[in-house]
Amino acid sequence: MDQIILFGDSITQGSFEPGLDGFGQRLAHAYARKLDVINRGMSGYNAKWAWPVFRQVRQFPPPGAHVRLLTIWLGANDACIPPSPQCHPIPDFVQSMNQILDHAHATSPGTKIMLLTPPPFSAAYREADLASRSPPLKLDRSFEHTRAYGEAIKELGKARQIPVLDVFRHIWEDAGKSEDKMMEYFTDGLHLNRRGYEIVYREMIGLIQESYSELDPEKMEYIFVPWKDVDWANPEGSLVPRKV
């Protein structure tokens, strides 16, 4: 089957976690029997490290199949504050993102791409989480700094005409732009909980319907027919894969 590849950091890697109904799991459910959903999230990675991985991913595009949709969701780790080794300054971050996008276009020109901005960052929640660790850790990100990486993603999307899912804005607005309400969307101030992922999934499906309507899961047919459409007298004749 053709594929959807989810490329990103821990917020992508964790999108099948039990109890969270993450966007990866929900896509896999919505596209069952239509497209395979492949998780290429790597916890802690910034775009600098993600780029050489992306370049080497053997299956992009996978032989014999097409990548119909590629989501790229990076920036949350790049936005770390020095001296964090994850810190990747905005101009370098944009360069890494362009390398990834250039490679995607060159090697898989038919692939539709969606960029995502990092979620807003709850400093108070994250600070408490890091302080509780052994040894305690200092706050490694800021709300405004994370927002700036999202703005860079939006400029990049505009310049390259790639749809951008502005996760930062959607969650921040859903929270009524209230710092206090941010805890309702995260497990730790950085990683999304069920409610946070629900917004991502809902808005992602909306953006697919708007920008790439041929990939709307509700409009795609199963590759092999529903069982009630099997020709029961002559099943083999009706069990031929369809192009979706």
Add this chain to the structure above:
Amino acid sequence: MDQIILFGDSITQGSFEPGLDGFGQRLAHAYARKLDVINRGMSGYNAKWAWPVFRQVRQFPPPGAHVRLLTIWLGANDACIPPSPQCHPIPDFVQSMNQILDHAHATSPGTKIMLLTPPPFSAAYREADLASRSPPLKLDRSFEHTRAYGEAIKELGKARQIPVLDVFRHIWEDAGKSEDKMMEYFTDGLHLNRRGYEIVYREMIGLIQESYSELDPEKMEYIFVPWKDVDWANPEGSLVPRKV
């Protein structure tokens, strides 16, 4: 990446459904960055219809990757009672299963295989669910008939030396062999709920550890190193895929 393929009916297809923490979703989470988990469940299909699909699945084995584990979970629809068109008598069911297994061995000899028995069937629960539909439907399965298909799977596994996950027994015993308690494991008497899937996942991981310990997710490494092991001064040198 190499793959795990989940081949089966609706109980496999629905194993990423929101709110259920199905075994497909949980495997995808446990094997993230190690093996891709591919859903090949087809709602309503019996083994007679599943076989021509399996034979045509273009990506078995996928070019450039290996299928490390194949789970085959069929029988719940074959066990329908005439005049259901899904009914597939036990000798024919066993023949279809042998065709699938012969093809898997011939085309992908290195693939480890696991068979699963159908879950026990809650007739009272299912009967109420079917009666509530418009138009009302008659009961289409029985507890003892479903059990017989599971027994056939166990014999097949024994004859072919393939590990069998006896879902029927695990859930039936967890319920204290009480018909009344069966509702705690299903959404409708046939399809598993969160608790039912939890038993499947737990027992499946146990059987992997016992029979195919090289595929124990806890013992496998990430293909690309954890971010703290990236060589921050020279990232590219440390970002080379590992064999897992």
